[in-house]
Amino acid sequence: MTRFESTVDCLVMWGARAGVGLGYTLEAAAVRLAEDIAELRIDGGLPAHVCTVITVLPQQRVLEIRVEGLSIEADPDRTIIREVTHALFELASYHNIVALDATTPPLFTQRILLVDSDGRPFSAMIGAAVGDVDAVTPQQNRRDV
Numbered sequence: 806m807t808r809f810e811s812t813v814d815c816l817v818m819w820g821a822r823a824g825v826g827l828g829y830t831l832e833a834a835a836v837r838l839a840e841d842i843a844e845l846r847i848d849g850g851l852p853a854h855v856c857t858v859i860t861v862l863p864q865q866r867v868l869e870i871r872v873e874g875l876s877i878e879a880d881p882d883r884t885i886i887r888e889v890t891h892a893l894f895e896l897a898s899y900h901n902i903v904a905l906d907a908t909t910p911p912l913f914t915q916r917i918l919l920v921d922s923d924g925r926p927f928s929a930m931i932g933a934a935v936g937d938v939d940a941v942t943p944q945q946n947r948r949d950v
Contacts, residue, residue: 814906818936820899823912831913834900835861835868841896850892852885857893866910868897872919877927886919890930893917898934905938 822837823829839859845851855874862869870893880886894917903911911933919928 815941816905816938817941818898818901818903818905818934818938820901820934820936822899823902825902831863831866831868832861834913835859838868838870838897838900841899842893845892845896851889855889866913867916868913869916869918870897872917873922875919876921883928886928890917890919890928894930894932895935898936901934903933904941 822841823834842851842857842859846853846855851857852874855872858871858873860869860871861867872889872893875886875889877883877886894915897915897917901912901915914931914933917930918926921927
């Protein structure tokens with residue numbers, strides 16, 4: 806019996822700062838992401854009053870970014886909420902590896918939760934990554950993600 810292989814089976818979204826092997830664990834990605842967020846803040850890409858907390862849930866392969874300091878009352882048209890959410894999602898994507906096949910799980914799923922002053926989520930973005938799609942090279946194909 807021959808296995809049917811679609812074009813998608815050979816494609817992957819490989820984040821610009823993602824890798825395999827020593828130093829590229831989910832925990833290491835979280836540390837690098839925290840550095841990226843600090844740089845984004847220095848460059849003015851995050852409002853000064855916004856606080857982010859990164860939590861790694863290794864058993865579930867989840868990287869959670871909790872965002873405090875935004876509210877619907879202060880941003881009724883949600884412009885800043887969307888900008889912050891999308892910026893954080895894109896930054897986290899730089900550290901992820903996502904095969905486009907139907908069987909390989911991503912390195913991690915990112916969960917961005919915007920919480921109110923009582924700690925209740927009022928907005929969220931959950932997914933794996935956004936970015937360019939590349940063909941898998943033989944070296945990448947041997948990875949264990």
